[in-house]
Amino acid sequence: MQIYGEHNFPGKLFIVEGIDGSGKSTQLSLLQQWLKREGYMVFFSEWNSSPLVKETTSRGKKKQMLTPATFSLIHATDLADRIERHIIPPLKAGAIVLADRYIYTAFARDTVRGVDAGWVRHLYRFAVKPTMAFYFRVPLEISLKRILGGRAGLKYYEAGMDLDLDDDIEQSFRLFQSRIKERYEGMVDEFGLTVIDATRPIEEQQDEVRALVERQLRDVPKLPIRIEDLEED
Amino acid sequence: MNNNSNDHQFEFYGEGLPDVDLSELIGRLIVIEGTDGVGRSTQVSMLKPWLESNGHAVLDTGMTRSELAGSGIKKAKEGHTLGPVALALYYATDFADRLENQMIPALRAGFIVLTDRYIYSLIARAIVRGADPDWIKSVYGLALKPDAIFYLRASVYDLIPRVLRQPSGFDYWESGMDQHLGDDRFDSFVEYQTRITGVFDSMIDQYGFEVLDASHSIDWIYKELQHRVGRMLREH
Numbered sequence: 372m373q374i375y376g377e378h379n380f381p382g383k384l385f386i387v388e389g390i391d392g393s394g395k396s397t398q399l400s401l402l403q404q405w406l407k408r409e410g411y412m413v414f415f416s417e418w419n420s421s422p423l424v425k426e427t428t429s430r431g432k433k434k435q436m437l438t439p440a441t442f443s444l445i446h447a448t449d450l451a452d453r454i455e456r457h458i459i460p461p462l463k464a465g466a467i468v469l470a471d472r473y474i475y476t477a478f479a480r481d482t483v484r485g486v487d488a489g490w491v492r493h494l495y496r497f498a499v500k501p502t503m504a505f506y507f508r509v510p511l512e513i514s515l516k517r518i519l520g521g522r523a524g525l526k527y528y529e530a531g532m533d534l535d536l537d538d539d540i541e542q543s544f545r546l547f548q549s550r551i552k553e554r555y556e557g558m559v560d561e562f563g564l565t566v567i568d569a570t571r572p573i574e575e576q577q578d579e580v581r582a583l584v585e586r587q588l589r590d591v592p593k594l595p596i597r598i599e600d601l602e603e604d
Numbered sequence: 605m606n607n608n609s610n611d612h613q614f615e616f617y618g619e620g621l622p623d624v625d626l627s628e629l630i631g632r633l634i635v636i637e638g639t640d641g642v643g644r645s646t647q648v649s650m651l652k653p654w655l656e657s658n659g660h661a662v663l664d665t666g667m668t669r670s671e672l673a674g675s676g677i678k679k680a681k682e683g684h685t686l687g688p689v690a691l692a693l694y695y696a697t698d699f700a701d702r703l704e705n706q707m708i709p710a711l712r713a714g715f716i717v718l719t720d721r722y723i724y725s726l727i728a729r730a731i732v733r734g735a736d737p738d739w740i741k742s743v744y745g746l747a748l749k750p751d752a753i754f755y756l757r758a759s760v761y762d763l764i765p766r767v768l769r770q771p772s773g774f775d776y777w778e779s780g781m782d783q784h785l786g787d788d789r790f791d792s793f794v795e796y797q798t799r800i801t802g803v804f805d806s807m808i809d810q811y812g813f814e815v816l817d818a819s820h821s822i823d824w825i826y827k828e829l830q831h832r833v834g835r836m837l838r839e840h
Binding site for chain 1: 700
């Protein structure tokens with residue numbers, strides 16, 4: 372098992388992070404369109420998408436039977452499955468892998484729930500270190516307006532209701548998001564997150580992201596890596 | 605078992621779990637460990653009524669019995685499709701769920717928790733599948749240190765007749781077939797169980813296992829366990 376920072380693959384891993392309503396998914400999807408058009412092999416990996424783990428996660432959430440520890444571990448299981456199945460193999464093939472949320476989401480959420488910060492960082496040592504991790508920084512008032520305006524309803528864990536912050540689900544969500552944001556801000560230097568000002572127009576943000584990504588793509592092939600090429604290294 | 609004094613206090617191996625007050629845990633945690641086919645569950649099924657007849661309330665638990673993750677793991681194993689890190693973490697999820705929702709509440713209520721396997725089997729399986737030993741051990745920093753860990757130790761050749769007594773014979777997972785260690789289930793079983801035993805042996809001192817030679821008869825082991833468990837309960 373290789374640990375964080377030890378992997379050395381021909382492909383590249385770009386991930387986006389930020390609180391709900393920061394616009395990170397929109398930006399990632401625009402980035403994906405562009406990379407495809409440029410002719411790169413692109414693979415998109417979604418948070419919480421491992422089919423083998425999903426059922427357990429959603430049952431745990433529906434029945435509200437997750438504790439901070441099991442919430443943390445089931446999400447780590449999910450990411451481990453995705454990394455072993457969907458992230459490492461494409462990276463080996465020389466693809467650009469895009470992930471909407473990554474280990475930093477877990478560090479933020481889990482520690483807000485009271486899980487030990489050192490323990491959860493160690494837990495995710497199996498993760499591949501991203502080529503670049505973008506953090507879409509947005510003031511809470513803006514993100515809350517985007518989220519609370521448009522959505523049908525907040526879910527129990529999404530709003531941090533398990534933390535007993537407030538009986539009102541919207542108020543709980545506000546408090547939970549503000550704590551998550553604090554954790555993100557603390558991780559900017561710790562993990563060298565690339566901060567994008569997410570209050571600017573979508574097009575401007577996307578231009579900046581593309582320019583930053585482009586610099587990392589000099590050696591990236593537009594065709595699959597052949598095994599013979601790998602073995603020469 | 606008298607808990608009037610403060611002479612017994614649980615500890616976590618590492619960072620532990622949020623929101624658990626260790627001073628509230630007044631029961632005892634006893635672990636029976638060992639490789640597949642070594643007779644752990646037989647011993648648990650004999651120890652439980654014995655302890656109960658002596659007036660102790662007993663909770664017995666074992667792997668993949670969690671409400672949260674038990675069925676998910678079984679399904680994932682049927683397909684043989686989970687990678688080694690994900691499988692190790694799925695087991696950790698199952699373990700944490702049982703620890704928080706079964707074992708700790710029982711310990712709080714003063715039960716003796718008798719568990720068929722604990723974190724050591726899970727650590728051994730993960731290491732044999734290539735996990736970084738420091739990594740998987742630190743994941744289980746959330747576990748409680750048991751009051752006693754009885755390691756039933758047998759050589760792989762002692763296990764074979766027991767495996768063949770089961771109608772299913774050499775099981776896919778007990779033979780480590782996901783590891784591609786041998787041409788068939790027998791070769792693979794020997795190699796896999798030898799590796800698992802090697803990892804168990806390497807943990808004896810680190811975790812303070814009490815080793816029992818499981819090549820003895822069931823009855824001999826049972827008497828030995830009764831003796832040691834009885835002594836442990838008197839001491840604390």
